[in-house]
Amino acid sequence: MIPFNDPLASYLSRKDEIDQTIRQVLESGWYALGKEVESFEKEFADFHGNEFSAVGLGNGTDAIALALMSLELGPGDEVITVAHTAVATIAAIEQAGCIPVFADIDPITRCICPNSIEARVSKATKAILPVHIYGQPCSMKAVLDLADKFDLSIIEDCAQAHAAEIDGEKVGTFGKLSAFSFYPTKNLGAIGDGGMIICKDEERVDHLKRLRQYGWDDNRQSLHQGVNSRLDELQAAILRVKLRYLGKDNRKRRELASLYDESLENLPLVIPARKEDQLHAMHLYVIECDNRQGLASHLRKKNISTGLHYPLPVHRHPAYEDRIRGSDDLPHTEAFYRRNLSLPLFPEMSEDSIRQIVSEIISWFELN
Numbered sequence: 001m002i003p004f005n006d007p008l009a010s011y012l013s014r015k016d017e018i019d020q021t022i023r024q025v026l027e028s029g030w031y032a033l034g035k036e037v038e039s040f041e042k043e044f045a046d047f048h049g050n051e052f053s054a055v056g057l058g059n060g061t062d063a064i065a066l067a068l069m070s071l072e073l074g075p076g077d078e079v080i081t082v083a084h085t086a087v088a089t090i091a092a093i094e095q096a097g098c099i100p101v102f103a104d105i106d107p108i109t110r111c112i113c114p115n116s117i118e119a120r121v122s123k124a125t126k127a128i129l130p131v132h133i134y135g136q137p138c139s140m141k142a143v144l145d146l147a148d149k150f151d152l153s154i155i156e157d158c159a160q161a162h163a164a165e166i167d168g169e170k171v172g173t174f175g176k177l178s179a180f181s182f183y184p185t186k187n188l189g190a191i192g193d194g195g196m197i198i199c200k201d202e203e204r205v206d207h208l209k210r211l212r213q214y215g216w217d218d219n220r221q222s223l224h225q226g227v228n229s230r231l232d233e234l235q236a237a238i239l240r241v242k243l244r245y246l247g248k249d250n251r252k253r254r255e256l257a258s259l260y261d262e263s264l265e266n267l268p269l270v271i272p273a274r275k276e277d278q279l280h281a282m283h284l285y286v287i288e289c290d291n292r293q294g295l296a297s298h299l300r301k302k303n304i305s306t307g308l309h310y311p312l313p314v315h316r317h318p319a320y321e322d323r324i325r326g327s328d329d330l331p332h333t334e335a336f337y338r339r340n341l342s343l344p345l346f347p348e349m350s351e352d353s354i355r356q357i358v359s360e361i362i363s364w365f366e367l368n
């Protein structure tokens, strides 16, 4: 069976280093918000540039919610984002008490469409939350121009796009705040949950460090209504090891994606767009084709796993149906969700596996 992704392979490829750092944390006797978290925050911030600071959190959903809370956004405040994302993005906006509003996607990048954002802006709009979906950077220049024009904050959802770049600048460096997830299957994945916010404003970082722990200051006095969203020492230590390999892992993802590209580009399907001035993080390799169900079941018979990211856009889930502004005007999102199919892609995957998948896809098209 060719798996869709393989977090175990990721661990095994750095087993010695990870085992060693885990043992050190176990023997240190300090397990949450300690030296490993501080070091990882520093290293992850520096990875994005010296002007950044970082706040380690329990998960990526909290990272988005706390980013909004640190801007003092809440009830009555609208945040424009996409329905083509993990439900987590919308859950986080509502966790912060804000109101999500859906803009459509650009059919090429599958990321938020700037024209659609402009059509949704209202008096209540306070922020734009672009999602770098599948590791594909959004058109940040256009989003920044709109934020300027309407005086809105930008929070980037970088959960799928660690180390992706636009013109040599990493995603996460464009917004006022940026949120990351370290869920095990992400490009930078923990062995459990983890999340991070990066931002340039030291005061906001201090505020976020209080918010993540009951609003506590150094004397454990609660200055704000906070939450509990701590990053633990084991995850931070593991992520410090894996951060050193992120560039290499992403390069491997792009190489494997290129193999897919070369072999699939002449078939009647759409492959992920790649732009000259961008570095795609290739979190997922998602194609579009007419009979994606037929193709998926053919591949399943040949022991090849595929995925759907996602089975439904967020506005079609029962919890969100018919209550989020913008849901009735998402033609590109709707069209995409009839045709999307995610193929296996992870750095430890062999080129032979890709060749095998590609040859099965080609033979399926020949038969159909």
Ligand SMILES: *Cc1c(COP(=O)(O)O)cnc(C)c1O
Pocket: 059, 060, 061, 062, 085, 086, 088, 089, 131, 157, 159, 160, 180, 181, 182, 183, 193, 194, 195
């Ligand atoms: C994974 C993900 C999140 C949430 O991260 P968790 O760590 O699972 O809470 C948010 N947004 C997107 C786009 C994601 O893929």
